[in-house]
Amino acid sequence: MAVQINPSILSADFARLAEEAEAVRGADWLHVDVMDNHFVPNLTLGVPIVESLSKATSTPLDCHLMIEDPDRWAPQYVEAGAGSVTFHAEAAAAPVRLAREIRAKGARASMALKPATPIEPYEDLLPELDMLLIMTVEPGFGGQAFLDIMLPKIRRTRELISKHGLELWLQVDGGVAESTIERCAEAGADVFVAGSAVYGKDDPAAAVQALRAKAEDVTASAAWACAH
Numbered sequence: 001m002a003v004q005i006n007p008s009i010l011s012a013d014f015a016r017l018a019e020e021a022e023a024v025r026g027a028d029w030l031h032v033d034v035m036d037n038h039f040v041p042n043l044t045l046g047v048p049i050v051e052s053l054s055k056a057t058s059t060p061l062d063c064h065l066m067i068e069d070p071d072r073w074a075p076q077y078v079e080a081g082a083g084s085v086t087f088h089a090e091a092a093a094a095p096v097r098l099a100r101e102i103r104a105k106g107a108r109a110s111m112a113l114k115p116a117t118p119i120e121p122y123e124d125l126l127p128e129l130d131m132l133l134i135m136t137v138e139p140g141f142g143g144q145a146f147l148d149i150m151l152p153k154i155r156r157t158r159e160l161i162s163k164h165g166l167e168l169w170l171q172v173d174g175g176v177a178e179s180t181i182e183r184c185a186e187a188g189a190d191v192f193v194a195g196s197a198v199y200g201k202d203d204p205a206a207a208v209q210a211l212r213a214k215a216e217d218v219t220a221s222a223a224w225a226c227a228h
């Protein structure tokens with residue numbers, strides 16, 4: 001699977017979201033962080049803004065729901081135009097039913113794990129998903145330091161994906177930058193969310209390309225990618 005770079009609009013200027021989407025032309029997806037100040041201690045945006053943004057950009061939206069009760073809300077993000085919707089394993093009451101509903105409505109279904117949540121209890125659910133997101137910071141804020149201790153979980157997840165022969169994308173989010181992306185790629189990630197490492201730069205589009213080049217260098221020779 002080709003490397004994908006998804007800039008996180010959490011680090012963008014919320015008053016100029018359409019222009020900020022344009023500033024990362026060439027990115028694979030725009031990562032939209034939805035926070036409700038309950039599941040995480042921060043508040044960002046909701047369905048109406050996702051609906052407007054989906055009409056304002058041709059880059060598909062990868063919505064990461066850091067909210068309680070995703071079983072109720074996630075389908076509304078598909079209707080608002082999201083191409084991929086990620087709910088948290090810790091918040092979903094019925095993750096299989098929810099993943100099937102997201103897919104049935106026409107979006108990619110994805111599940112996220114906070115740093116302290118292991119992958120192993122979810123092995124049997126993986127065929128129900130199009131992507132698995134491993135948080136490499138505690139969710140809630142951009143600009144945090146990458147948690148190296150998540151690398152073994154990324155490796156174990158990649159092994160499970162290979163073991164079951166799945167076409168599942170493996171996304172990492174939090175502290176992904178030029179200094180950390182190679183370690184994530186080597187461990188088995190193929191979809192990379194980056195907020196401050198893209199929007200914190202003078203040329204966000206160039207930052208996307210620099211991240212892509214680093215990850216592609218690794219995946220060209222990584223054992224997991226060659227075996228895939």
Ligand SMILES: O=C(CO)[C@H](O)[C@H](O)COP(=O)(O)O
Pocket residue numbers: 008010011031033064137138139140141142143144173174175176193194195196197
């Ligand atoms: O989900 C998130 C925070 O919960 C953000 O997507 C993530 O933190 C991106 O920001 P940065 O790349 O600056 O760490």
